[in-house]
Amino acid sequence: MSEENVVFIGNKPVMNYVLAAVTQLNSGADEVVLKARGRAISRAVDVAEILRNRFMTGLEVKDIKIGTETIETSEGNTANVSAIEIVLTKKK
Amino acid sequence: MSEENVVFIGNKPVMNYVLAAVTQLNSGADEVVLKARGRAISRAVDVAEILRNRFMTGLEVKDIKIGTETIETSEGNTANVSAIEIVLTKKK
Numbered sequence: 294m295s296e297e298n299v300v301f302i303g304n305k306p307v308m309n310y311v312l313a314a315v316t317q318l319n320s321g322a323d324e325v326v327l328k329a330r331g332r333a334i335s336r337a338v339d340v341a342e343i344l345r346n347r348f349m350t351g352l353e354v355k356d357i358k359i360g361t362e363t364i365e366t367s368e369g370n371t372a373n374v375s376a377i378e379i380v381l382t383k384k385k
Numbered sequence: 386m387s388e389e390n391v392v393f394i395g396n397k398p399v400m401n402y403v404l405a406a407v408t409q410l411n412s413g414a415d416e417v418v419l420k421a422r423g424r425a426i427s428r429a430v431d432v433a434e435i436l437r438n439r440f441m442t443g444l445e446v447k448d449i450k451i452g453t454e455t456i457e458t459s460e461g462n463t464a465n466v467s468a469i470e471i472v473l474t475k476k477k
Contacts, residue, residue, distance in 0.1 A: 360434070
């Protein structure tokens with residue numbers, strides 16, 4: 294999986310990420326991977342659903358993975374945070 | 386899928402849902418389904434990860450589905466909200 298096809302979902306408005314994904318898919322990519330951690334996980338699902346239902350109805354969910362990542366806090370401690378990875382691909 | 390094996394994730398503390406799932410699995414169920422909508426989606430992933438990593442390490446993610454549900458607001462309008470369904474099953 295090329296890192297170029299990954300859209301990292303953060304705290305910006307949902308449409309920013311929808312447009313980033315549409316841009317990638319329209320420039321030749323066959324799939325796009327949405328990655329998010331913590332509270333942004335809900336937003337990643339929103340992005341996937343808006344993409345599929347409104348902008349690119351030819352997309353399907355190929356795979357969804359969940360996991361736990363360890364992050365370092367600003368005080369130097371570590372904390373566990375949930376993560377999601379949604380792989381969307383163009384229907385053949 | 387029996388509805389009895391479903392844990393609906395809302396706005397309560399994560400541990401409430403973890404305990405609900407553990408209770409179901411310890412009383413004979415082979416799998417449990419975590420369902421959430423909107424912002425609770427992130428919490429559903431937290432519940433799944435805490436279950437798998439801390440309480441029942443013999444669990445695996447069998448399936449994850451995402452979708453869109455239409456809800457009615459208190460003013461009588463409709464709104465679309467993202468939803469997730471995480472199926473966890475005991476490893477054979």
